[in-house]
Amino acid sequence: MPTGERKDLIKRLEGKLGARILTLVTGDRQGMETRIAPDELSLVSEHLAFIKPTKHLALFLYTAGGDTIAGWGLVNLLRQYCERLSVLVPFRALSCGTLIALGANSIVMGRHGLLSPVDPSVQSPFNPSVPGVVPGGQAGTQLLLPVSVEDMIGFLDLARKEIRLKTEQSMTSVLNILAQKVHPLALGAVYRAREQTGSLAKRLMRTHSKDKIKIDRITAWLTKELPTHSYLIGREEAVSMKLDITVPSEEVDQLMWQLYKEYENWLKLTSPFSAELDLGTEERKRVRYERAAVETVSDDTLFQHVFVTDNELVKVPPTPVAGQGLVEQTVVRTLFMGWVACKDGEVL
Numbered sequence: 001m002p003t004g005e006r007k008d009l010i011k012r013l014e015g016k017l018g019a020r021i022l023t024l025v026t027g028d029r030q031g032m033e034t035r036i037a038p039d040e041l042s043l044v045s046e047h048l049a050f051i052k053p054t055k056h057l058a059l060f061l062y063t064a065g066g067d068t069i070a071g072w073g074l075v076n077l078l079r080q081y082c083e084r085l086s087v088l089v090p091f092r093a094l095s096c097g098t099l100i101a102l103g104a105n106s107i108v109m110g111r112h113g114l115l116s117p118v119d120p121s122v123q124s125p126f127n128p129s130v131p132g133v134v135p136g137g138q139a140g141t142q143l144l145l146p147v148s149v150e151d152m153i154g155f156l157d158l159a160r161k162e163i164r165l166k167t168e169q170s171m172t173s174v175l176n177i178l179a180q181k182v183h184p185l186a187l188g189a190v191y192r193a194r195e196q197t198g199s200l201a202k203r204l205m206r207t208h209s210k211d212k213i214k215i216d217r218i219t220a221w222l223t224k225e226l227p228t229h230s231y232l233i234g235r236e237e238a239v240s241m242k243l244d245i246t247v248p249s250e251e252v253d254q255l256m257w258q259l260y261k262e263y264e265n266w267l268k269l270t271s272p273f274s275a276e277l278d279l280g281t282e283e284r285k286r287v288r289y290e291r292a293a294v295e296t297v298s299d300d301t302l303f304q305h306v307f308v309t310d311n312e313l314v315k316v317p318p319t320p321v322a323g324q325g326l327v328e329q330t331v332v333r334t335l336f337m338g339w340v341a342c343k344d345g346e347v348l
Helices: 004-017 039-051 068-079 096-102 149-162 168-181 184-206 212-225 235-240 250-267 275-279
Strands: 020-026 054-062 082-089 106-109 129-131 142-144 284-298 301-321 325-343
Touching (some): 004 020, 004 054, 004 250, 004 284, 020 250, 039 068, 039 284, 039 301, 054 250, 068 096, 184 212, 275 284, 275 301
Antiparallel strands (some): 020 284, 284 301
């Protein structure tokens, strides 16, 4: 687990910004994705205890999203330890990551920085299901599909704006069709999630702004008006939306990008998981996958919590597959998955 270069970059960034830095990176490596989740809050608390209350705290953030309540809790936790909070966005801080950034006095956004809408997709027991097989293989298991706010609203807008249904009776029929495909309780959960996310966004911005018109406008953009949840907001557009964007100096921008690249290389963010490639020519192999990290530097020591998965990879004899002949397969058995505490790369 390489640490020297990251530790140096964090210290240099702290010097340039005049702030203590905590890094939170949830990996989006294909097949090994992680997300913002409640279990990270206790880990962040431990790191804040190392940092101690400080005038200026900066969160270096890379994430594809996660649990919005966990994001809300994270910002409230960070604000207990500082007078001023910044969020550093070297690259992606999407969905819940953007929600977290709304709670900062300043979003320090590099030239590669990207934000996104914060409208949620909802997983509930009442979501529509499709036949599938879970890893490990129980045939006939029903896999639940996420229900997104923009898809539900898009369907209703299609009826209103494109097909031009206007009568109460016709719209009632459209709603009945929707309810036949998606359980009414799932639709209710989607609506409640959007209302909750909008409320959280406003409350986070109110921690550092009293401009109600601006807060309402930004909330509407990020929860309702952008065309799709996967829409990407670059720095220039974020500035035009009146988000609290700080454009860093060229030196700070480069340091942020270099630190991101260190995480990208360490966590293999751009290399899709492949059991076959990792096993290679061996028959059996144990592999540790490092998937997310929370890190701080204190007294020249890099304190870390790293989310890892220990897998055992086993090559099984070729089996006949219809139309393909004999096919080699690799069985993946998870031996451990969770957070481990480290110091300068060594597991404690």
